[in-house]
Amino acid sequence: MKQTDKFEIFITTQLGLEHLLHDEIKKFEFTNPVLLVGGVSITGDWVDVWKANMYLRGATKVLARIGEFRAFHLAQLDKRARKFPWHITISKGMSIKAEVVTNRKNKIYHAGAAVERIERAISEEIGSKIAGSVSSADIVFKIRIIDNNVIISIDTSGDGLYKRGYKLATGKAPIRENIASLALYYCGYTGNEPVLDPMCGSGTFIIEAAEISRNLMPGRNRKFSFQNLNSYDEKLVDYFVKKWENKISEFTFFGIDRNHNVVEHSIQNSKRAGIDDISNFKAQSIEKLSRPKGPEGLVIVNPPYGSRIGKKKDLFSLYRTFGEKMKNEFSGWRVGMITSDNALAQSTKLPLISSELAISNGGLKIHLYRTETLA
Numbered sequence: 001m002k003q004t005d006k007f008e009i010f011i012t013t014q015l016g017l018e019h020l021l022h023d024e025i026k027k028f029e030f031t032n033p034v035l036l037v038g039g040v041s042i043t044g045d046w047v048d049v050w051k052a053n054m055y056l057r058g059a060t061k062v063l064a065r066i067g068e069f070r071a072f073h074l075a076q077l078d079k080r081a082r083k084f085p086w087h088i089t090i091s092k093g094m095s096i097k098a099e100v101v102t103n104r105k106n107k108i109y110h111a112g113a114a115v116e117r118i119e120r121a122i123s124e125e126i127g128s129k130i131a132g133s134v135s136s137a138d139i140v141f142k143i144r145i146i147d148n149n150v151i152i153s154i155d156t157s158g159d160g161l162y163k164r165g166y167k168l169a170t171g172k173a174p175i176r177e178n179i180a181s182l183a184l185y186y187c188g189y190t191g192n193e194p195v196l197d198p199m200c201g202s203g204t205f206i207i208e209a210a211e212i213s214r215n216l217m218p219g220r221n222r223k224f225s226f227q228n229l230n231s232y233d234e235k236l237v238d239y240f241v242k243k244w245e246n247k248i249s250e251f252t253f254f255g256i257d258r259n260h261n262v263v264e265h266s267i268q269n270s271k272r273a274g275i276d277d278i279s280n281f282k283a284q285s286i287e288k289l290s291r292p293k294g295p296e297g298l299v300i301v302n303p304p305y306g307s308r309i310g311k312k313k314d315l316f317s318l319y320r321t322f323g324e325k326m327k328n329e330f331s332g333w334r335v336g337m338i339t340s341d342n343a344l345a346q347s348t349k350l351p352l353i354s355s356e357l358a359i360s361n362g363g364l365k366i367h368l369y370r371t372e373t374l375a
């Protein structure tokens with residue numbers, strides 16, 4: 001594949017968030033974004049792969065589809081995998097790993113046997129090492145067999161894109177950075193107002209909001225698997241990093257939590273993200289929360305929920321207190337919330353609008369809620 005060839009790029013996110021990722025992708029100049037289950041596909045080249053990895057806040061992975069062939073049995077898979085032009089995308093020095101998804105509708109339905117054939121073919125044809133695990137591989141191939149078609153994609157991201165590089169310290173149940181950003185977008189957040197999270201944990205909402213306000217590039221502090229591919233052009237990638245324009249933000253981002261330790265984590269995380277000059281973290285319980293001076297904005301929160309933390313009765317009381325605080329002190333602000341339990345959400349008695357779709361977050365289904373401006 002030459003630098004200029006176009007191919008399908010599948011940009012993944014958590015189930016239930018695809019429409020919000022689609023909206024984000026449409027703001028960039030990507031070609032032909034199509035909303036699918038589990039993500040959005042675009043048509044593009046390696047430049048688009050780099051940009052999607054570095055620029056998108058809502059994505060979890062960027063998969064580049066590099067080719068396909070038909071195979072009806074393992075010997076054929078072996079033969080055709082050996083003929084596949086792997087050398088165009090990868091070179092000898094890289095360690096590789098393959099992941100195969102197949103099912104009983106295909107003649108080749110045993111994923112493990114397919115993985116073994118494909119990895120051996122790449123290793124013997126290119127001379128690359130087979131890594132011990134996916135996490136230690138330089139390059140991971142994601143292979144789907146559909147209707148006896150072996151579809152080959154490369155994971156060009158490596159670590160999930162929600163790992164921005166700033167959140168080294170977390171409390172219990174931190175929200176993933178890409179979910180936090182998409183939740184902010186769901187609440188109509190564009191960076192032009194302050195944000196307050198009264199149960200901020202490791203500070204994810206606050207840091208993502210401050211980054212959006214400054215228009216910081218989400219992938220500025222991390223590595224990507226695309227750097228291990230033959231198509232990688234350091235100078236050109238650097239050009240697209242430099243082309244990105246930051247903004248000045250005149251707003252403050254308030255993170256509050258009753259737990260002193262997690263507040264300290266938030267402060268450290270905000271320093272690593274380089275937004276500590278516009279964020280303000282303090283340890284305080286929701287019962288003592290008061291409206292900050294200055295312009296109105298968005299309160300966004302991910303209170304404790306589910307069986308992971310806290311007991312149910314206390315949780316109802318906590319959500320009620322939160323709702324009362326919002327209604328009594330935050331007129332002119334909007335509220336956004338993530339929680340797994342609709343009964344808890346409704347106990348805030350806030351006029352909540354739900355995104356309807358359940359979002360997969362670890363093993364748990366969570367929901368997004370927002371309000372209009374509070375009276």
Ligand SMILES: C[S@@+](CC[C@H](N)C(=O)[O-])C[C@H]1O[C@@H](n2cnc3c(N)ncnc32)[C@H](O)[C@@H]1O
Pocket residue numbers: 170171172173174175176198199200201202203204205256257258259262284285286287302303304305318
């Ligand atoms: C699910 S965690 C929030 C995670 C956070 N969104 C993150 O990304 O790290 C819920 C947080 O609520 C805080 N919390 C629980 N009860 C509280 C209260 N009464 N006042 C303030 N914070 C409280 C907990 O300390 C915990 O950090």
